[in-house]
Amino acid sequence: MKFDAPATFNPIDRLKVVGRPTDRIDGPLKATGTAPYAYERHDVVPNQAYGYVVGSAIAKGRIASIDLKDAAAAPGVLAVVTAQNAGKLDKGEFNVARLFGGPDIQHYHQAIALVVAETFEQARAAAQLVRVDYVPAKGAFDLAAAKDAAIKLEPSFGGPADTAAGDFAGAFAKAPVRLDATYSTPDQSHAMMEPHASIAAWDGDRLTVWTSNQMIDWGTTDMAKTLRIGKEKVRLVSPYIGGGFGGKLFLRADALLAALGARAAKRPVKVALPRPLMINNTTHRPATIQRIRIGATKDGKIAAIGHESWSGNLPGGDPETAVGQTRLLYAGKNRMTAMRTAHLDLAEGNAMRAPGEAPGMMALEIAIDEMAEKLNLDPIEFRIRNDTQVDPEHPQRPFSQRQLIECLRIGSDRFGWSKRNPAPGKTRDGRWLVGLGVAAAFRNNLLAPSGARVRLDDRGIVTVETDMTDIGTGSYTIIAQTAAEMMGVSLDKVVVRLGDSAFPVSCGSGGQFGANNSTSGVYAACVKLREAVARKLGFNSPDVAFVDGEVRSGNRSVALAEAAGERGLAAEDAIEYGELDKTYQQSTFGAHFVEVAVDAATAEIRLRRMLAVCAAGRILNPKSARSQVIGAMTMGAGAALMEELVVDKRRGFFVNHDLAGYEVPVHADIPHQDVIFLDETDPISSPMKAKGVGELGICGVGAAVANAIYNATGVRVRDYPITLDKLLDRLPEMA
Amino acid sequence: MAKVSFVVNGEARTLDLDTRTTLLDALREHLHLTGTKKGCDHGQCGACTVMVDGRRINSCLTLAVMHEGDDITTIEGLGTPQKLHPMQAAFVKHDGYQCGYCTPGQICSAVAALDEIKAGIPSHVSADLTAPPQLTAIELRERMSGNICRCGAYSNILDAIAEVAGRTS
Incomplete structure (x- = not known):
């Protein structure tokens, strides 16, 4: 199925199964240790x-x-x-x-x-x-030392090495309010449990x-x-x-x-x-050094925005595309981005959850906070003043959906942002310095072809086969929900088989593109299966309804099991995409809010509250989607506060190469987390009208933590992770 | 090689093992009880948590031959997909997992942690070491911190444990 025109009403819009917070169908297997992993x-x-x-x-x-x-x-x-x-x-x-x-x-x-x-x-x-x-x-192992020799290398994903629109240099030089700051993010490890x-x-x-x-x-x-x-x-x-x-x-x-x-x-x-x-x-997320320059008018309009990033890799490896979001997130006529890649002989750098945007947003969203402060503007208001509904480099190209302002406003209300004291270091709760921070969340929506095979048997069971994977994202469940909705059956009548190269090729899991594309592939296969059922029964397909395990046309109705017959029916198809992602910019948006407490004497940092508000198209299963977001918020908290692969610059390796040395968040680090999904459908994206959330949740959250720490202490740390040694000698005087 | 006998999930088992075999590998590779997971093999992640004589341990940090006569409970001993233990059911209800690999360890740890609180065993965050520990979020988070979930399901795991704790206390 070629998806080349915006989706209209289709069987998914009935939302009898899709869009509901269904428990995972593989949950009982995972909770009892009976789901079989590779080594077992x-x-x-x-x-x-x-x-x-x-x-x-x-x-x-x-x-x-x-x-x-x-x-x-x-x-x-x-x-x-x-x-x-x-x-x-x-x-x-x-x-x-x-x-x-x-x-x-x-x-x-x-x-x-x-x-x-x-x-x-x-x-x-x-x-x-x-x-x-x-x-x-x-060998070369030190990014800062290799930075000046870094070369321009075109990445295989994530946009060109250099971009420009308008006259950045001229506009920045003339801007009455300017920021020119350098940030760094360290090498990070996926550290998945298996x-x-x-x-x-x-x-x-x-x-x-x-x-x-x-x-x-x-x-x-x-x-x-x-x-x-x-x-x-x-x-x-x-x-x-x-x-x-x-x-x-x-x-x-x-x-x-x-x-x-x-x-x-x-x-x-x-x-x-x-x-x-x-x-x-294996691979890791490469460290970055990022320089951000923003020039604005006195009333807080961005006139010039520039973002440069340096990262390292083995020869043949890509840059970390940390500047990508800066091309799209805020308005401003004059803009530039640049990426340079240094040759480093560390292990291969490659994609880790939200490659590019995760470290890029960690830097950009601190810069925006700094700029708002220079302008004496609330950081939410500054973001709202610089919202854009079109691709700033190509103003004729609108966003398919963009509810960033709504995310910020709703989050502000829910989180109690108005109670924040904008003066840093002034809010005390006993021995704690308390601060609130905000950041935008942004991650592009990627489209990729995805195939599936669907079979209907004489018990009325629908079996879906695709080489799509479930890496904890909930693929099993949303694919079952999609097939159930399309075929008009209950969830217990659907069997989902994944992750086998004998099955049709899917989009796979990555880049938060899995949910939208793989379910669209299942949608396409189900459309074909519906046609096959209708054809076999001699029904006229446009007026056929699949409801409650039956196929209905006019006043005739036949049970699906009977329609399938002893030999059953099968169909295979794939979703493919036309030009809609060129005509429209497709992205997902959100806002992160964080409250931190910093010990006034020891600089110990505790997260007290976290909220993410997301606008990411139709949410196929609010329960598993919420889990994706809180998981990403947790990984983002790790990036903000503890995760850093320490490089031995003489012998050339990551020293802390296990789970004791490479610290990731544990239970005690993470408070209760709230997630709000805005009611959104995006008919430009796919027949499912969905997008992704798995990476949106990590984009910006680290900066929200950093901005909250600044609000709590008045200490601006631009080099992640923000460990207490970077705060200790700069804390406010003890009373 | 050495012979070792213990009880696993109520069943007497005898194994002839290389003495270097960890309890974890005895379970996974010899008894094919693969619900107990190997995440790090170094006592850093908690995925291999099982209960031995009612106390939770990292089964990767102990040799199987040290457990002669012990009573071992693994995730398979708590419940089955058809008959979930209340903690397993709560994890499903609250989506207290994502990839599922740390989940058996989280569940075993959670069951044992509630027992520890009931038994009056204090933790690092207990304000008073002699008073009975409270069933607070901070107590549960502290006691669960040896079980890493890289997918970051902590907030949901805590909801699941709190529900079971509320029901049983």
């Missing part, structure tokens, strides 16, 4: 051996020699695989560094060997016996991998490419994924090494990345 598939293939990954101990250089003798002779060992004995390997399209290193080493903990043994304990012990002689080479894990089994030249992957088709493509075999020989299965956040978008070493290990050991092999290996072995 004892059921799929017998005789599984265990693989243990050895990571490089240097960041850059080469392996002079590798001695496998003792490892190979250790008890239970079945095979030791290295890049040298694995046969010729290609590199995946989506991988920057090779997944299997040696003799050349591209980053610390790059996988260099896999030890396969009868048991996990044997494989782990034998892996310690692999002896490697390295010849280290000098490590990257795979079980691989060969049947002749055919490979099946039970894995944990957000993008089944990308993974299948890259596994075939890396192994230099036909894509039709590779099957990936990933029904449950213990978190991804972008870290499982790609084929990674666990899957490739399991396949190579299984080939060498001639039996199925399972591999999980040990937690301490994950952070340097």
Whole structure:
């Protein structure tokens, strides 16, 4: 189905199942530990051996020699695989560094060997016996030091390296009120709870991998490419994924090494990345240095806005596209953005939840707060004065929906913003300095083709199959709701099967595009199935209704089960998009409100309240959508207050590479969180009239925390994370 | 290798194990009770939380052979999809999870944490170490802080636990 004209009334608009806060259909499995994750598939293939990954101990250089003798002779060992004995390997399209290193080493903990043994304990012990002689080479690991040599590199996603409209330099120079400030965000890790894990089994030249992957088709493509075999020989299965956040978008070493290990050991092999290996072995969100310049008139209208960002990556890697939102969020005739990329020899930088916008908004939304203060304006009022209903670079191009002002106003009322004292450092509650902060939320709505197959059987059961994944987002449930709505059945009559490359290719999970696109693909397949049902019954399709498990036309009505008959009916289709995302700018909007308390003596920071107001098209399931938003708010709180991969600039690796060193929010860090969804449908986006929320929730929340800390203490911190050492010597005098 | 016998979810089990095998791997790899999750294998995340003789522990930080004669309860011992434990049902109702990987550990921890409060065991945030601890949000958050949820379902998990606590107290 080609979606090239705005949606009109369709069966989804009945909202009998879609749009309701339904419990997750996979909930009882998850709550009882019976949902099977990749490493746990004892059921799929017998005789599984265990693989243990050895990571490089240097960041850059080469392996002079590798001695496998003792490892190979250790008890239970079945095979030791290295890049040298694995046969010729290609590199995946989506991988920057090779997944299997040696003799050349591209980053610390790059996988260099896999030890396969009868048991996990044997494989782990034998892996310690692999002896490697390295010849280290000098690498670049310090973004600030490499910044001046950074080059202009066009990113594969996220807009051009340079953009400009009007005369930024002239307008900024002339502006009566100006801000020119530099911000930094550190390297961050996805740190999903389930490590990257795979079980691989060969049947002749055919490979099946039970894995944990957000993008089944990308993974299948890259596994075939890396192994230099036909894509039709590779099957990936990933029904449950213990978190991804972008870290499982790609084929990674666990899957490739399991396949190579299984080939060498001639039996199925399972591999999980040990937690301490994950952070340097896989991808991370790259650190940024961002310079923001804003020039405004005295009445608070932005005349010039410029945003530059520097980030690093391995050669062939992308910049962190931290300037993207600044092209669209606020009005202003004169504007520029620029991204520069430095060569760094740390592990590959790549997408993490809201790539670009998450760190970009962390900087931009502090800058807006600073600018409002210079103008003596309330930060909400300043944002409202600079709202735009059109793409500021292309004023003939409207936003399909843009309710940023509504989000800010509703949030302001609900949060009690009017009680905020705009003078920083003046509100006390016992030993606590209290502050409120606000930030806009913004994330683009991305469209991607997505397919599905739908079957109807003689019990009236509708089965949906698509290679779409559920990484905790609620895909199972919203896809079931979509099929139930389209076919006029209750939710218990729908079976959803996901995450298998044998199913039609979907959009996959990423970029908050999963919900809208995958359900649109299911919508398209259901439209075809409805036509097939009507055709079989000789009904005239336009006036056919699918209600309560029946097909009705005029005064005739037939049960779906009967219509399907013994052989059943099936249909497959995909949603594809025309030019509506070029004619219209499609984005999601929100407002974050945060109350913090900062200990007046120790600078300990506590979050007291958090509220997000979101305008993101139709909300397909308010319960799971709310969870997406609070989860993103939590990750954003981590980014604001604690998350930082610390770089060892001499040896070139992330030092705090486990969950004790890389701190993420825990229960005690997070207060009750409120989420409000504005009543919105966006017929420009898709037949579902939905957009995404999973990343909107992280965009801006870090800055709202930072702005609240400023309001509480009067200390403006521009370098994340905001830890107490950055406040301690600048706190207000104790009375 | 060593022989170890313990009771898991009410059933007597005997295993012949490599002495290096953690309780976690004994459950997951030998008994195929994969509801208990391996998130870090280093006692940093709480995904492997089980109850041993009524007390919650990180099963990755203890060797299986140390548990001769112990009574072990895992997530599978609390309830089934058809017959959920009240805490499991509350997690479903409050959407106290997303990806589901930390969930069994959160649920085991939550059940044990309520028992600890009932037994009068104080925590880091208990104002008075000798008075019975209160069922407050701050007490629950503190006691649950060894169980990381990277999806960030904390606010909902707390609602789920509070509901069960209210019902049983």
